Amino acid sequence: MLDDRWLLNNITREVGDERSNLFWKDSWLDGSSLNISFKGLFELFDDKLITVADMHALGRDVNGEAWKRRRRQFAREEELVRECVDRLSNVVLQV
Numbered sequence: 001m002l003d004d005r006w007l008l009n010n011i012t013r014e015v016g017d018e019r020s021n022l023f024w025k026d027s028w029l030d031g032s033s034l035n036i037s038f039k040g041l042f043e044l045f046d047d048k049l050i051t052v053a054d055m056h057a058l059g060r061d062v063n064g065e066a067w068k069r070r071r072r073q074f075a076r077e078e079e080l081v082r083e084c085v086d087r088l089s090n091v092v093l094q095v
Contacts, residue, residue, distance in 0.1 A: 018045060023055040024048055029087060037087075039082040044069050056093055 021028045024035040024042050035042040042048065058066035062085050073081070 018052045019023060019051055021052045023050045023052050026052075028052060029091065034084065038080055038084050041077065044077065053093070061090055 024045070025033050025048070027033045030037075035048070045046060046073050055066045060066045062081060067085075
């Protein structure tokens with residue numbers, strides 16, 4: 001079976017200054033904004049204007065501080081976090 005995301009998973013994209021790109025609202029990953037792709041997850045966060053750099057600094061893995069919310073996650077929300085983290089798994093931030 002052919003992996004239809006092979007090219008996306010193996011291509012390098014230049015985002016620009018991750019300190020000025022908004023994690024949720026800018027189209028910096030796969031050509032769409034995460035607030036559209038993960039609307040249910042986006043609605044749970046207070047800081048909707050967090051930058052890519054700040055999200056990365058908080059720890060973007062599944063158990064990272066970036067995903068902490070004020071209340072316990074529901075099962076579907078946990079699945080959305082895993083899906084989003086999977087999309088971020090090949091992202092490497094460089095100076």
